[in-house]
Amino acid sequence: MGKVSLAHGSGGVETSLLFRQLILNHLPDWMKTLNNGLGLDFPDDSAAIPVPGGYVVTTIDSYTVSPIFFPGGDLGKLAAAGTLNDILMLGGKPVAVLDAIVVEEGTDMADLYRVVNSMISVLREEGVRLMGGDIKVMPSRQLDGILITTSGIGFASKLIVDKNIKPGDKIIITGNIGDHGAAILAAQQKIQTDEFRSDVAPLTRLMIPLIESFSDSIHAARDPTRGGVAMALNDWARSSDTTIVIYESELPIREPVVNLCEMMGIDPLSLASEGTALLAVHPDQADQVISLLHELGYREAKAIGEAREKTSSLGLVVLKTVIGGARILEPPSGEIVPRIC
Amino acid sequence: MEYSGDLRTLTKTVFRDGVLASEIVKLIRGYWDLLRSNGIEEVKIMNFCGTHEYTSTHYGIRSILPRGVTLIAGPGCPVCITPSFYVESAVKLALEGLTVYTYGDSYRLPAVKEIEGCKSLSDARMMGADVRVVYSFLDAAKDAAKHTNPSTFLAVGFETTCPAYASALASGLVPNNLTLIMAGRLTPPAARFAVERVGTVSGVIAPGHVSTITGAGVWRFLPEEYRIPTVVAGFEPIDVLIAVALILRQMVEGDTRLMIEYSRTVTMEGNTRAKRVLSQVFDIVDAAWRGIGFIENSGYALKENFREHDAFEQNGMKEPSWEEWSHDLLPGCICGQVILGAAKPTDCRLFMKGCTPGTPYGPCMVSAEGACSIWARMGGREAVAEVP
Numbered sequence: 001m002g003k004v005s006l007a008h009g010s011g012g013v014e015t016s017l018l019f020r021q022l023i024l025n026h027l028p029d030w031m032k033t034l035n036n037g038l039g040l041d042f043p044d045d046s047a048a049i050p051v052p053g054g055y056v057v058t059t060i061d062s063y064t065v066s067p068i069f070f071p072g073g074d075l076g077k078l079a080a081a082g083t084l085n086d087i088l089m090l091g092g093k094p095v096a097v098l099d100a101i102v103v104e105e106g107t108d109m110a111d112l113y114r115v116v117n118s119m120i121s122v123l124r125e126e127g128v129r130l131m132g133g134d135i136k137v138m139p140s141r142q143l144d145g146i147l148i149t150t151s152g153i154g155f156a157s158k159l160i161v162d163k164n165i166k167p168g169d170k171i172i173i174t175g176n177i178g179d180h181g182a183a184i185l186a187a188q189q190k191i192q193t194d195e196f197r198s199d200v201a202p203l204t205r206l207m208i209p210l211i212e213s214f215s216d217s218i219h220a221a222r223d224p225t226r227g228g229v230a231m232a233l234n235d236w237a238r239s240s241d242t243t244i245v246i247y248e249s250e251l252p253i254r255e256p257v258v259n260l261c262e263m264m265g266i267d268p269l270s271l272a273s274e275g276t277a278l279l280a281v282h283p284d285q286a287d288q289v290i291s292l293l294h295e296l297g298y299r300e301a302k303a304i305g306e307a308r309e310k311t312s313s314l315g316l317v318v319l320k321t322v323i324g325g326a327r328i329l330e331p332p333s334g335e336i337v338p339r340i341c
Numbered sequence: 342m343e344y345s346g347d348l349r350t351l352t353k354t355v356f357r358d359g360v361l362a363s364e365i366v367k368l369i370r371g372y373w374d375l376l377r378s379n380g381i382e383e384v385k386i387m388n389f390c391g392t393h394e395y396t397s398t399h400y401g402i403r404s405i406l407p408r409g410v411t412l413i414a415g416p417g418c419p420v421c422i423t424p425s426f427y428v429e430s431a432v433k434l435a436l437e438g439l440t441v442y443t444y445g446d447s448y449r450l451p452a453v454k455e456i457e458g459c460k461s462l463s464d465a466r467m468m469g470a471d472v473r474v475v476y477s478f479l480d481a482a483k484d485a486a487k488h489t490n491p492s493t494f495l496a497v498g499f500e501t502t503c504p505a506y507a508s509a510l511a512s513g514l515v516p517n518n519l520t521l522i523m524a525g526r527l528t529p530p531a532a533r534f535a536v537e538r539v540g541t542v543s544g545v546i547a548p549g550h551v552s553t554i555t556g557a558g559v560w561r562f563l564p565e566e567y568r569i570p571t572v573v574a575g576f577e578p579i580d581v582l583i584a585v586a587l588i589l590r591q592m593v594e595g596d597t598r599l600m601i602e603y604s605r606t607v608t609m610e611g612n613t614r615a616k617r618v619l620s621q622v623f624d625i626v627d628a629a630w631r632g633i634g635f636i637e638n639s640g641y642a643l644k645e646n647f648r649e650h651d652a653f654e655q656n657g658m659k660e661p662s663w664e665e666w667s668h669d670l671l672p673g674c675i676c677g678q679v680i681l682g683a684a685k686p687t688d689c690r691l692f693m694k695g696c697t698p699g700t701p702y703g704p705c706m707v708s709a710e711g712a713c714s715i716w717a718r719m720g721g722r723e724a725v726a727e728v729p
Contacts, residue, residue, distance in 0.1 A: 003467070007699035014699040249359065255350055265709035267718065319720070323362035323578045325401025328720025334698030 011226025012270070012332035019043075038090070038159060042239065045089040045222060046152075048159050055159055057092030059083060060151040068115060068145055070187045072180075072198030075146055076118030078274060081202045082225065083152040084126060088207040089221045089277065090161070092154030097123055099133035100149040105140040115146055126202055128152075160211075164219045165240035169307040170286035172279040173252065174206060174298045175199060177229055181271025182257040185264065195256035201275035206296055210279075213292060217285035222278045227332050230269040230317070232278055234331040237307075237316035240280075244317045246305035246329060270332035280307060356577030357400075365582040366405050372589035373407045382409065385541055386588055387682050389415035389532060390548040391710025392576050398721040400578040406585065413539075413682035416531040417548055420446045420708035421680055422630040423497045425669035426661055427524045428452040431495040432459050434522075434656060435470035440488070442481035442519075443495035446708040448474050451701060453669045462495070478505045485519040493652040496521040499528050500554045503641055504615040507622040510647050520652035525641035526628060529559045534636050535681045536567055542682070544588030546581065547573040549603040556611025557601050564597045575603040622647055627663060631704055632670045632677025635663045674703035679712050686713040686721070693717055 007014040024032065024040060032040035037055060038048040046059035063079040073081075080097070087094045099119070103112055123130055176199065183198040203223065210218060220240070224232040229251075237244045253268050261268045281289045286303055293301035317329040344354055355361070376384065388397055394414045397403060403412055416422055429452045435441040436457055443462060451460045459465045466472040471490070475481045478494060485492040496506050503525040509515050528551050536542045547560045552573045563571040570591035574584035584602050591597055601607050619641070628640020643651045653660055661667075670676055673691050678684035686692050686705070696702035698717050705711035715721060 002700075005699070012699070013697070255346070259349075319401075321399070321401045321578075322357045322359055323400050323402070323405070323582070324359050324366075325404045325578075327398065327401040327404065330718055330720045333717060334701075 007334050010332070010334070011231055011272075012334070014333065015227070016331075038161060042161065042163055044162055045086040046092065046154075048090060048092075048156065054155055054157040055092070057087050057090050057154040057156050058152065059086040060149065061086065062147060062149040064144070064147050065184060066144065067187050068111060070198055071183050071194070071196055073200040073274075074115055074118050075148060076115035076120075077122055078200050079148040079150045080119045080122035081200050081274060083150040084122075084128065084202040084204065085223045085274075085277075087152045087154035088203050089223055090156060091159050091211055091215070091221070092156040093208065094126065094128045094152055094154040094204070096129040096131045096153045098131055098151045100136075101133065102136045102138060102143060102147040104138055104143040104145055107145060112146060115148070119148065119150075122202060126204055158211075158215050160218055160221045162220045162222065162236050162239040165236055165242055165280040165307050166219060166282075167242055167307050167309045168283050169219050169280040170283050170303045171233070171244060171246065171305040171307065172281055172286065172290060172293070172301060172303050173229070173276065174203075174279065174293055174301045175252070175273070175276035176257070176300050177224075177251060177253045177276070178257050178261070178268040178271030178273060179254065179276075180274040181228065182260050182268070185266070185271070186260060189264075191260070193256070196260070199273055199275035203275065203277055206277060206293065206298060209292065209296060210289065214281070214285055214289055217282040217289070218279055219282065220280040223273065223276065224278055225272045225274060228268075228270040228272055229278065230267065230329055231331050233317045233329065236280065240307065241310055242307040243310045244305060244307050245320065246317065247320050248322045250302060250304045252300045252302060267332070269329065353577070356575070356579045358579065361579055362405070362582055365579070365586055369410070369582070369586050369589060370407055372586065372593050373410055375593050376589065377409070381592075384410045384543045384589065384592070385539075385682075386410070386412050386544040386546060386585060387415045387535065387539070387542050388412050388546045388581065389417040389528070390546075390551070390576075391418035391421070391708065391712070391715070392550070393417070393546055393548070393574065393581060394712050395710065395715050395719070396576050396578055396581050398715050398719045402578060402581055403721075410585065410589070412585075413542075413685075414679060414712035415545075415682050416535055416630065416633070416680045417499070417528060417551075418680070418705065418708055418710040418712070419498045419502065419526065420450055421676060421704045421711045422526065422531070422633070423447065423450060423524045423704070424629045424631045424666075425453040426629070427495060427497075427522050428461065429454050429456055430652070430658060431462055431493065431522055432456045432465045434493050434652065435462060435465040435472050436468065438471075438490075440471045440473065440485065440490045440492040441465070441495065442473050442475050442484070442492065444476070444497070445474050447495050447497050448472065449701065450704055450707050453671055478509055479514065482509055482515050482519060486516040489518055491518050491520075493520045493522055495524065497524045499526055500551045500619070503623070504554060504612075504619055507618045510622050510643075510650060511618050515650055517649070520650050520655050521643065522652045523641060523643055525623070526630065527625065527639050527641070529555070529562070530636045530639035531630060532560070533562065534633070536563065536569060539682050542569060543592065544570045544572070546584045546588070547571050549573060549575045549580070549607060552601075552603070552607045552611065554612045554615045556609050557599060557607050558609045558611070561599050564599050568597050570597050572600045572602050573607050575605070629661070629666050630680075632668075632674075632680060635666060670704075671702060676703040676705040676713070679705050686716040689713070
């Protein structure tokens, strides 16, 4: 069966395949379906259990990042924001979080305090309870620093589900692409500059007003974390059975991020964002949604493409390039390797 | 369109301008119509360099060229053509306890033969060997100077990468405990081999960065001996489109010659300092290319006075000779033909089945500059029909 590689965890094609072969294929139907709710039969940001008046939305995620502290955030902020965002992207309002912290023996106590304080302060600002958790210590070198798992619970009166994307829907991005991934990459390469800053942040102030004003027009929402915009759009096209067309000239990517990616031979569309959302919106309301996003402070928000009827001559996601060419936007595959010349 | 930003941004804006691109495509279509009226049915242009293949695929250039004008890949990916034998030697030395340095993509390059269950340096590291990925040879030299462990560097690369090895060796910056597995290669002999082998190449987009070192003059043999229009081009989409237009124009006018499109960095003479240090440190020898075999005068070998840094000499190993060389691709892998532009990545039965960027089977799926990897990651697997 071979060995587990880093590619299996990078959020691209290999991760999806492992998920299907390791887990999904071993579940009888009743284990993955939730009548009138959302289970593993339609993998999305979170799962949803129907209750009177709406849905209980729940999710779980493990967070590990190297370095633990990076420009714009740290592991604790990531662990809180990431899980809150998964709830929000399904149309839920986060209510509470559970955490599990695993620490390597010998870790600086000050670092552990700083990370956990950061997680707690995000939850406090968001008015989300921390209802329980666990702390474990692993012997030295059996873990690299700190690993945090958080599980979130929220409530949604209406679900926003990927498979509801319709041909004609505008694809909107709420901020710059790849800022988190670029900040981590730059920190790992010890690039000394203040040009890279993670966008990690909870998206509550974005999603709650959107849900309140446009609950019928927002057909899908996703925070493009691991695997980036490329993976998110491929997932969307597959689950909604549409072709998604994206215009390269419209993509908001900051210049330093473009340059870093060119230097390293990496596609910025496969870099993670941690405080940015992709939305699929009914075309009639797209402009209003973008105006609201601008008012809310998401000034980079813009339409980057649209969903179309699927045709056999087009791939799942097609990217119109700046020079007027077209190519398939592939889901990311493999681990990120730097180029040599 | 409106232009704004710093100089770098402005330059990129110009070289990726959609309006400019469509104007050049109009010219290309005009030349193509003239060629077709003269009975020419297909024009095959080899974009020699892996980075040109990247530009062609990434910007969807094939989708805007007229049907009949095709861009084919060439041998310009140093990792793809590094013989398996060197990888096997590096793995063997790593397992024997040497510290082995290399670049990120050669780190994952799979060999044909397994050494104690390891097919690549990345496997060897999983088995506990000391393999370190670096960004430059100087980083390795600095790191090796900090410890006394015998070390070696899997030194792949073309004329662009090899001056770094040469100048470090010539300036005495390489510590005594660091040797090189010298896998450096010269591109012009491979271009000659490729056009002879493929036979139907109508034009060559010659490598821009290699030519900054060698000078564009090294490509003169293509128009002079083979009557192939040749344009040394830069790596932005506008560069590639201009090169295609220039090649077609030469065909229309029947005026076959060498042109420099990338005149913002390339001269006919090249970088004389780099050329001097290369000739000070290296002899030029017949050398093997992966999946292809030996090509005359296509390899760099350390000169006599640098032999204390020769990994083979220092570790009692020997390079295989022309007669001893054996085919070094795994069964089913057609990288040898992909490299020569004789097959497309999608012609391979293993493409995106048994061979993916996550689990590469052949060498062209490993490097960011390998044609198979570029097609896999950048959506070259099908030509995208015009988007309505």
